[in-house]
Amino acid sequence: MFVKNCWYVIAWDYEIPTAQDNGKIFARTVLGEPIVVYRTAAGLVALADRCCHRGAPLSKGRLEGDNLRCGYHGLVFNPVGQCIEVPGMDAPPPKACVKSYPVVEKNRWVFVWMGDPSRADLAQLPDNFSSGSPDWCNEPGYLHYDTNYLLICDNLLDFSHLSYVHEKTLGGSTAIAQARAQVDAITAPGQRGLRVQRRVEKVPSPPSYQRIHEFKGTIERWWDYDFLLPGTLLMKSGGKPSADNTVDSGQVELHSCQTVTPETEHSTHYFFQQGHRKGQGDDELAGAMHQMLIRAFHEDKDMIGAQQASLDAAPDFEMLPLHLDSALTRFRKLVETEAARD
């Protein structure tokens, strides 16, 4: 089950070659649809990666100026997907064309609109500001999951797992699981999702924070994020000295942009970055934070992969909803409602 009338991230900007990189054509599957993305002087182009003639992937062809030639029998498609040449034929038949997708780039993420093109709405693009900002230090990350995307959304919608899955990386305290998150609907125009806020007091500072500011005692930590359809997390998190700590006045502020894009019902693309404000920490901090994030996200991937295998083996298993599932239960309902409305 997918919500189709949405922007989905298909790539980081650097993954789409420029005309100068001549050769490789970028292709990735979104919601089960294989798509090629390439750049022209006029901007990005996204076309179905399946020649209308006999189904060969267009990504095995080559760019000729702004057009794409199929590598099997040589049909040529223009940037809106119309076939403009069939070798040996005077004029291609009008129905020789491939689907073209609305495509935009915003703050280093390349988005495609998977539903009705006439409904493509730029106001629905998420505010992933820190990715493209000179004020923030971060590095682009990508993981491929062999699991359904909703299990990853579940994971991102309940940070109680930080205490267990990420005990030695992002978490470090059982207080995180014990705290209750506040969950609210988001009603901003064009944005559909949930706001999730969680705060813990008097916990140890995790190793990654210590690289930004050497806290002397326990700290207060927070994770405030919007989780928006189809599966984008925009989060402010951080820490400051606990209220009764009078000798320390430092603060850590992080911003993270993460998004899950279903590849198929059984596999998912995961794009992410988490960064700190420029000027904080040393020169190697951004790289070190990124490595820590990669390590932590592999902890998630390992657990969610095991969960998926467990669920696949037990088709009749029913999950048991608990208080900690309120955000993810509401988000799954939202997906259901919006998918039905598509």
Add this chain to the structure above:
Amino acid sequence: MFVKNCWYVIAWDYEIPTAQDNGKIFARTVLGEPIVVYRTAAGLVALADRCCHRGAPLSKGRLEGDNLRCGYHGLVFNPVGQCIEVPGMDAPPPKACVKSYPVVEKNRWVFVWMGDPSRADLAQLPDNFSSGSPDWCNEPGYLHYDTNYLLICDNLLDFSHLSYVHEKTLGGSTAIAQARAQVDAITAPGQRGLRVQRRVEKVPSPPSYQRIHEFKGTIERWWDYDFLLPGTLLMKSGGKPSADNTVDSGQVELHSCQTVTPETEHSTHYFFQQGHRKGQGDDELAGAMHQMLIRAFHEDKDMIGAQQASLDAAPDFEMLPLHLDSALTRFRKLVETEAARD
């Protein structure tokens, strides 16, 4: 098709760590059900390896005393499978629990009861005496099969294959295939199965026997075994000089315990040992016999794997029952009857 109300071997005793081995939790799937097994001061515990909350495998969690904590969101289960803690919640809901299995250890085999726990019956445990006996020398063996368990039962119920599959290991004479086995029902209380007896005269002594006793001429060999539900072979086999051999008075006596446990409909665990009486042969004999057994059982695995692939490719193929199939035909009927009665 499985008989559920049975004891199935899930492990050799040494596979289940003690509390001191802190860390790894033993998990294996039986009849399609993933199960964790661990030790407490009070004995063995066997629980479903699937958290009732969101389906994560409990084997990715950790033991806390006699209890098991899920590694995803931190739920804790006691040795009978009841959830006794949900982080951040005052009391877990009563229906938060996982299935608990009757589990016993006997002569180095760890058994779980897969059917109705109230029917778990210790009298049905097989008499695998030689595994745990100081009078016998043997080593525990395990093989994993990517085949249905009934094909392995078939193999164990008809030793005519010794002449062909094991020509160079356990067999060595076409006389084995030519001999007819005597097949009788077993009617002992709690034991359901068949007694199979086969005897051949004037055959060469196989290399393994020669390591125990250097026979000078041909020998008489026998294989007398019970094959019990769900798939356990308990066998006395051996050899002695042929009747007309007056110069030799040695004898070889072996005892073997083997059992097949379905993992799924398409895969099987196979636990086995075959040993000789203490004091026979040299110090390295047990190891050498075990290596020979492993080699022979790979011959079976290779043939049965090929048979499974052949059958998978021909769903309409019907086996042709011959005289040599009487034991396995009767056993398959027994499985059918008992599975229906479950």
Add this chain to the structure above:
Amino acid sequence: MFVKNCWYVIAWDYEIPTAQDNGKIFARTVLGEPIVVYRTAAGLVALADRCCHRGAPLSKGRLEGDNLRCGYHGLVFNPVGQCIEVPGMDAPPPKACVKSYPVVEKNRWVFVWMGDPSRADLAQLPDNFSSGSPDWCNEPGYLHYDTNYLLICDNLLDFSHLSYVHEKTLGGSTAIAQARAQVDAITAPGQRGLRVQRRVEKVPSPPSYQRIHEFKGTIERWWDYDFLLPGTLLMKSGGKPSADNTVDSGQVELHSCQTVTPETEHSTHYFFQQGHRKGQGDDELAGAMHQMLIRAFHEDKDMIGAQQASLDAAPDFEMLPLHLDSALTRFRKLVETEAARD
């Protein structure tokens, strides 16, 4: 969908061991049926590779003279597939037998007849003369495809792809795609298929031709072939100086025999050779031509494999017939008609 009443190539002659090679038994699956082929003094034998007893592959057994003994329980089958021995039984039951296939060898190809044996018709064997001829230099080639055979037939029935898939090997000019092929039905007795002829003028000579004759200017090239059921290409191709070239009188003549044999609905065997007349080129030419052919056919395999994956992911995709598809559209109809008539 397969046409069953046809000869299919199951092997090159050299793949079937002689009695002296004692040991390995040749086995290959055709139209989903596993088949063993072996040689006796009286000629080739082809039997179903599945023992009628319990389904074990006979190819895991051994030859005993002209007969084949199953390696599992020792049943013996004679060259017509009748069981002549069951160990320990006086006489095998009459219905103990395996299917026997008509099998013939012609010009290094070994053919089996997959339909009704009484309809096996030698007149339907293709005229693959160059494979066995002392006047031609060529080497036997084989590739295994994980794709349906019709996609490979499609490829062989439309050489416009030479301009794109084989730009740097067999092709070299977009003129090939721009030329129209002449397509005619073949009505010779016993032969069902299409004659395809394509000719291009004033194109560069490809590197492989230059090794046979060093053309000084552009050349005229042709590809004239019969494509016969079930999937055999017999082709004369070549090149000579363009009409206005008065300084050059050389000519290149090639002959190629290629055939596709479905292994299953999802996989295919591909047997091929392409050679030149004896006396042309240097001693290493045959090997070099063969290597070039292998390289080119991997280009096809790569494209067709990608096409198959693309089609598998889009079960509702409908191909768009264009003028260049006339031969393959007609051939697919022929397959459909003949399969229905089987």
